[in-house]
Amino acid sequence: MTVKITIDGQEVNARAGDNIVDVAAQNGVYIPTLCYTRGKPCLGTCRTCSVKVNGSVMAACTIPVREGMEIDVNGDEITDMRKALVELLFAEGNHNCPSCEKSGRCELQATGYEVKMMVSRFPYRFTPHPVDHASRSIWLERDRCIFCQRCVDFVRDKETNQKIFSINGRGTYARIEIDVELANKMPADQVREAAELCPVGCIIDKTQGYDVPIGKRKFEVKSIRERALGGGHR
Amino acid sequence: MSQETVTEIFSHELPATQWDPKKKAIEEAKIQVAMIGFCGCWGCHLSFLDMDENILGLLEKVTITRSSFTDLKRIPHHCTIGFIEGGIANDENIEVLEHYRENCDILISVGACAVWGGTPAMRNVVPLEECLREAYVDSVTAVSGAKKTIPYHEDIPKITNKVLPCHEVVKMDYFIPGCPPDGQAIYKVLDDLVNGREVDLPTEMNRYD
Ligand code: SF4
Ligand code: SF4
Ligand code: SF4
Numbered sequence: 001m002t003v004k005i006t007i008d009g010q011e012v013n014a015r016a017g018d019n020i021v022d023v024a025a026q027n028g029v030y031i032p033t034l035c036y037t038r039g040k041p042c043l044g045t046c047r048t049c050s051v052k053v054n055g056s057v058m059a060a061c062t063i064p065v066r067e068g069m070e071i072d073v074n075g076d077e078i079t080d081m082r083k084a085l086v087e088l089l090f091a092e093g094n095h096n097c098p099s100c101e102k103s104g105r106c107e108l109q110a111t112g113y114e115v116k117m118m119v120s121r122f123p124y125r126f127t128p129h130p131v132d133h134a135s136r137s138i139w140l141e142r143d144r145c146i147f148c149q150r151c152v153d154f155v156r157d158k159e160t161n162q163k164i165f166s167i168n169g170r171g172t173y174a175r176i177e178i179d180v181e182l183a184n185k186m187p188a189d190q191v192r193e194a195a196e197l198c199p200v201g202c203i204i205d206k207t208q209g210y211d212v213p214i215g216k217r218k219f220e221v222k223s224i225r226e227r228a229l230g231g232g233h234r
Numbered sequence: 235m236s237q238e239t240v241t242e243i244f245s246h247e248l249p250a251t252q253w254d255p256k257k258k259a260i261e262e263a264k265i266q267v268a269m270i271g272f273c274g275c276w277g278c279h280l281s282f283l284d285m286d287e288n289i290l291g292l293l294e295k296v297t298i299t300r301s302s303f304t305d306l307k308r309i310p311h312h313c314t315i316g317f318i319e320g321g322i323a324n325d326e327n328i329e330v331l332e333h334y335r336e337n338c339d340i341l342i343s344v345g346a347c348a349v350w351g352g353t354p355a356m357r358n359v360v361p362l363e364e365c366l367r368e369a370y371v372d373s374v375t376a377v378s379g380a381k382k383t384i385p386y387h388e389d390i391p392k393i394t395n396k397v398l399p400c401h402e403v404v405k406m407d408y409f410i411p412g413c414p415p416d417g418q419a420i421y422k423v424l425d426d427l428v429n430g431r432e433v434d435l436p437t438e439m440n441r442y443d
Binding site: 090094095096097098099100103104109112113114116117118119120123124126127128214223 | 343346349350351352353355356358359360396399401402408409410411413435437438440441442443
C-alpha cells in the first residue's frame, strides 16, 4: 500500500511500513545512522537518525511511515540535535583517529564529517577502557565502542546461534565483552565481517592493520552520504 | 649560582637589526597573525607551510608576528588572529594561552591537539604520577647508573593532571580538526577570515586524522 508523507515540506509517496531512513534515502534525503544498516533489523540504539515526526523527536530507523506523516529532517533544531548526539559519542569514548586502524572506513568518523563536527561541545571525558586481546583473532579496543549493539545481535556462533558479544553493566559502567571460547571458533571470514560490521574501530581483526593508503580509504572514495543514498547495502 | 646573582635578560631586549621603516609600515598595515605551538609536535605549523604557493597570496594580506618562523618571542602589539597548535599541558601553557586571548581578536584551535588534546592526551587515562614515573624512574631507556628522579625545579613548568583542549582554558573562536589538518584546510579558514567571509570548512576538507 502506498502512503503520502512529507519530508521537509516535500510531498512523497512511500510504501507503508518502510522505515523513515529508507524512505528518505529513496527520495534523496540523507539521514545519518550508526546502528541501523539497510537490510538488517533496526536496533534503535544510537539515535543518530533522530528526526521530528509530526513535531516529536523520534529515531527515524524505528518508525514505519504512515499516511500523512510530516517529517522534519533538515530543520535547524533537529540538525543540531543530531550533531550533538555525534559529539557526545566523541566526548564519551577516546577517539584518537590518527592512531586508529578504522580511520577512513569508520562510520562514526564519516558521520562526524557529515554533521559538520569540528569539536565536541561536551567535555571530553578521557575515561580509561581496558582493551581485551584475549581472543585469537579479535582485538577489542573498548575506547571506541559506541554501544550500537550490532555485534551483539548480528554476530552469532555458527553452530549454536549463541551470542559472541555482549554488553556488561549499565550506564557509565557498560562495557562490551567478548566470549573468547566462541570467538576462537569464528572462521576468518566471520571475523572480517564482524570487524566490518562494527561501525567504529572497536572490533579489530588482528590480521588486518593499516592496509589502505590515505586518500583511497572507503569513505574517501565514496562518502557515507553517497553510500546511504546510493541504495543497496552500504 | 645563588638566586640573587641571576640576571634575567629577555631575547627582545637584546640588540637586533632595525627594520627598514618603509617595510615596517607596510607590514604593520597588514592583518596581524600570531602563532604558537603548545603541547603538540609542530606538525600543524608544518602543515601551514604546506599550503604551498597560496602562502604568497596570503602574505600579501597578513603579516606573522610572534611565531616559531619569525623567532619573535613576544606578541609585539594587538593581533587580529591567533593560530594555536597543541593542547594545554602545563602552567606555562595556560599563562601563554591567556596572553594570546588577551592580545588576539580571534583564536583558532588548529589540529587535534588544540581541539581536544590529541595524541598527547593519550596520557589522560593514566594518573600523572604514573606517567612521570614511567618516563623518568622506570624508563627502559634510562641511563644506567644515573640517579632516578622526576625533575622538579621552580623554573620547570608544572605539568597539568590532564592535557586540556584549548577551549577548556579560554574561549576559542574556530576549530580546524585533523592531525595535522591539510594545508589547504588551514588556508581555507585563514582565507575566509582575512576576506571577511563567514568561516566554512567544507565537509570534504574536514578530517580527524
Ligand atoms: S573509531 Fe572512528 S572515530 Fe573513533 S578513533 Fe577510530 S576512526 Fe576515529
Ligand atoms: S563493539 Fe562495535 S559493533 Fe559492538 S556495540 Fe561496540 S561499536 Fe557496536
Ligand atoms: S594535531 Fe597532530 S600534527 Fe598537529 S600538533 Fe598535534 S600531533 Fe602534531
